[in-house]
Amino acid sequence: MLRNIEAIVGEIEKAKNILVVGHIMPDGDDISSVLSMVIALERLGKNVRGVIDYEIPAYLEEFPGVKDKIKSYDCIKEFPAELIISVDASSPDRIGRVYDHFKFARSIVIDHHATNTYFGNINWVEMYGATAQMVMRINKMLGVEYDKELATANLLGIATDTGFFKYSNTDATVFEDVAWLVGKGGDIAFISNMILENRPLEHILLYKDFLDVMKLDYNNTIAYSHITLDMLKKYDIKPKDSPSFVGDLRSIKGVEVAITFTEAEENEFHVSMRSKSWFDVSKVAVHFGGGGHPRAAGFSINTDNIEKTEQEVIDTIKKLMESYK
Ligand code: 5GP
Ligand code: MN
Ligand code: MN
Incomplete structure (x- = not known):
């Protein structure tokens, strides 16, 4: 698997115009993975777009950075993507119309579903608790600095996909990653307020x-x-x-x-x-x-x-x- 991460990092370093795509019916891990990848790649000076071909539910749309950095399908029609990175999606149907663009670009799949169909040119599929943990590893290897904004965005997905650290996918790696992100300013109380204490x-x-x-x-x-x-x-x-x-x-x-x-x-x-x-x-x-x-x-x-x-x-x-x- 290390070989795949290294290959992914190499592809990202080479590319200038990058599309990061999440899955339809987005959840917290999906939004978090797209958002933290987009923030990181922007910091590296890439021309990057985050896209989800589906409406974003209000409780996630209100999360800081989401409205600004994750757009609907129309925003990519004219975007000259050389590289498409799909996060948290197990098969092509999960990314909607964005999959049509796979034939015009290199593609990377980063995902934690055992049911993944390996639909990218490079696929990193591993059973982490959240795809957001995998994005964190790539961002670190790319040398991106973490601050409160990025750490909180990245922490969101780990919190939601593990049911706030209580499902059976909550292994030691989850706590190690969370400890690291909280050390960088990741605000778990803010996330829990946004997600759990905010029911209409x-x-x-x-x-x-x-x-x-x-x-x-x-x-x-x-x-x-x-x-x-x-x-x-x-x-x-x-x-x-x-x-x-x-x-x-x-x-x-x-x-x-x-x-x-x-x-x-x-x-x-x-x-x-x-x-x-x-x-x-x-x-x-x-x-x-x-x-x-x-x-x-x-x-x-x-x-x-x-x-x-x-x-x-x-x-x-x-x-x-x-x-x-
Ligand atoms: P949820 O029930 O929260 O929508 O989804 C639970 C899990 O099942 C998530 O990990 C999600 O990715 C996966 N999932 C939900 N709906 C679908 C679907 O229609 N197709 C696929 N491939 N996975 C799904
Ligand atoms: Mn997930
Ligand atoms: Mn998901």
């Missing part, structure tokens, strides 16, 4: 309706529910700002697998899955054309009958659960 009241009200349609199955070890566009409309919540309650379902005593079905566009649902200790949800995700990690995975599915689709997914999970016996 409407999200809490929606949670009531979400619980009304929650179901349990398989001896109460599977919990699932859904959010439709109509449910969002009732509280004037935009689909891109739809809250994730999947962690709340998983937190129920005795639940091993939690699933939420969230309508992103009419009849198109994003399915989020989490498991607590032993069930591999990434297998279910791959089965339905998505991907992810053993404890957190997802996919998208088209349906005009959400109850029926829920049942299909639950049946698949139950069958897989049987095979563990």
Whole structure:
């Protein structure tokens, strides 16, 4: 793997016009990885653009630097990228239309998903807790100086992808990296306030309706529910700002697998899955054309009958659960 990092650093050093791309339906690790790579490359004097071909949810858009440094797809139409760096995306479909530009440039893939399809010219895929940790290593090798701004941007992804340092992906490396970033000024209290203590009241009200349609199955070890566009409309919540309650379902005593079905566009649902200790949800995700990690995975599915689709997914999970016996 060291060879890949060195090759990546070499490519970055050679290039002048660099595009850094994150995945659709961006999360904290994605935003953090794009942002900290863009800040670092700008400091090296590169002509760099950060791009995500998807709307950014408000709680991440408000994070310092995001509005300024991460743009929508249109900003790259005329951009003469020689090098494209994809961060935190496991397959080409996860970066939207930006993938069309891969044929005109060298490409680098930096990611921590076991389900990665190695779609770049150089691929560094390793099971870190967060892609942001990998970006930090590259930035250090490039000789970029860390200050409070960069350290906080980089820390965001490690905090969010490890559930603020408590998921099973929180290994010693996570704490070492966090200690280093906090030493450089990374502000974990600020991040936790922005992400955890900032829930719009409407999200809490929606949670009531979400619980009304929650179901349990398989001896109460599977919990699932859904959010439709109509449910969002009732509280004037935009689909891109739809809250994730999947962690709340998983937190129920005795639940091993939690699933939420969230309508992103009419009849198109994003399915989020989490498991607590032993069930591999990434297998279910791959089965339905998505991907992810053993404890957190997802996919998208088209349906005009959400109850029926829920049942299909639950049946698949139950069958897989049987095979563990
Ligand atoms: P979430 O449930 O938070 O959307 O995603 C959980 C994990 O699964 C993340 O690591 C994310 O990258 C991955 N994931 C979610 N949805 C998809 C999808 O549609 N395709 C792929 N390949 N991965 C997904
Ligand atoms: Mn990630
Ligand atoms: Mn991600």
